[in-house]
Amino acid sequence: MKIAFQGIKGAYSELALYEHFGRNAESVGFDSFDEMFEAVADASVDFAVVPVENTIAGTVVENYDLLLSHDIFIVAEIFMKIRHTLLAKKGVVLNDIKEAYSHPHALRQCKEFLRTHNIEPMPVYDTAGAAERVSQWDRKDCAAIASELCAEIYGMDILSKDIQTNKSNTTRFFVIIKKENLTDEIVHEKTTIAFKIQHYPGALVDCLKTFQENRLNLTKLESRPIPENPWEYVFYTDFDGGMDSEVVRHTLEELEQRSLFIKILGSYPKGTDCW
Amino acid sequence: MKIAFQGIKGAYSELALYEHFGRNAESVGFDSFDEMFEAVADASVDFAVVPVENTIAGTVVENYDLLLSHDIFIVAEIFMKIRHTLLAKKGVVLNDIKEAYSHPHALRQCKEFLRTHNIEPMPVYDTAGAAERVSQWDRKDCAAIASELCAEIYGMDILSKDIQTNKSNTTRFFVIIKKENLTDEIVHEKTTIAFKIQHYPGALVDCLKTFQENRLNLTKLESRPIPENPWEYVFYTDFDGGMDSEVVRHTLEELEQRSLFIKILGSYPKGTDCW
Structure with missing residues (x-):
């Protein structure tokens, strides 16, 4: 059973996917939401996990547009707290960190932590991509802000957990399937x-x-x-x-x-x- | 008369400000929306121009929260089409551009243009900041994606206009004042x-x-x-x-x-x- 998410390994969407389907689920990352919806439509994946609303950023309107334009069906909703983690290469310590790489939203949400520790925020495309990049560099003064899952995936150390200022940052996801694959087994509430x-x-x-x-x-x-x-x-x-x-x-x-x-x-x- | 916007000189919010108040208005940029609302509240500015909704990105929920928590009053609304422009140092030509710096949203909206011209997207915090940075570098292979206004402010050349894929990208702004400064002159519709x-x-x-x-x-x-x-x-x-x-x-x-x-x-x- 293949389940799609948008992003690369360790994205918050993949974490939501594991919370719902269990850690043994076969996850498949897509570059864009468009491509992910296409994969559901042509049945090359069985499910997709789609972020639709966040308490800070609001509704992901792009995904509502895609829900409207595709023959899909929502079979579950997932609420997940977004907990940002500071990650670095193994052996690196917090005191040595000068730069933190992440998506601008995540950097903004961790502004206070970064200020307190005198760390320069460095914007990149996505949180998991930042973790992958930092894990590959031969530098001891930089870290990434991403999900805890990235520590496991990219073999990194966790320097600090829950570093976001607003502790109630929650994302709501839909689990979708191709409409014609809908079965009668789902509980409807x-x-x-x-x-x-x-x-x-x-x-x-x-x-x-x-x-x-x-x-x-x-x-x-x-x-x-x-x-x-x-x-x-x-x-x-x-x-x-x-x-x-x-x-x-x-x-x-x-x-x-x-x-x-x-x-x-x-x-x-x-x-x-x-x- | 001082009018606040969020961002640095040349931000799309400043362009909206000039569209509404005229090119001679005295604009004041703020780092964050919070600080901008505080400046309205303590009357250190007369008005602020606040983005509240965009056809692609949806509602700016952070600003609705700030409207709710401050003693302000909306006195106007502005609808502005977002037209992304490719800018470079004077004398630089499109064929030489290898990298384009901008906010991730703007880069994504211009993905097709960048692909066609084989330009690498380089994410940074904001569009106007990208223009300022590129204008200061001694490089002929990089450009910024920002508002046309930035060409004038940072003394740059316009290499290409309206480079976004979706031509109906529109942002709605509110013009706000401190509530106790409300006069009877406003037309209410x-x-x-x-x-x-x-x-x-x-x-x-x-x-x-x-x-x-x-x-x-x-x-x-x-x-x-x-x-x-x-x-x-x-x-x-x-x-x-x-x-x-x-x-x-x-x-x-x-x-x-x-x-x-x-x-x-x-x-x-x-x-x-x-x-």
């Missing part, structure tokens, strides 16, 4: 859909009333402009209840009549929520 | 608020119905988790209508009764919308 509303004031409320009338609780709602069509929005929403429930199916039929367009993106068990 | 809903299924719809009953059209709606309070969300919404309208004031009074909390973030003229 939560559903994610996209819909477009009609063009009159109050159209959104008319759509959302459908959920209220059927006593379904919305847990996320977001509007996203469609650049090609000014004034048009797609709404993404999550709600409690699965597609195996009569009430949910009935609600979505009603919603379909009130909206311009609706697409069911997935129905899946609730993740252990650490928002 | 659109309003932005934050609110928290009560804890029962359908609570969101009950809040949104207030707008529908009063025939006010929502133009944006977004939920944002509060990391410290699991399951709690703040909703941000924009709607047509200004605070000088009786209907809007009445609607917000009703909303206040139906919600746990409401904060008016601003009321301002409609920007020229290029979503």
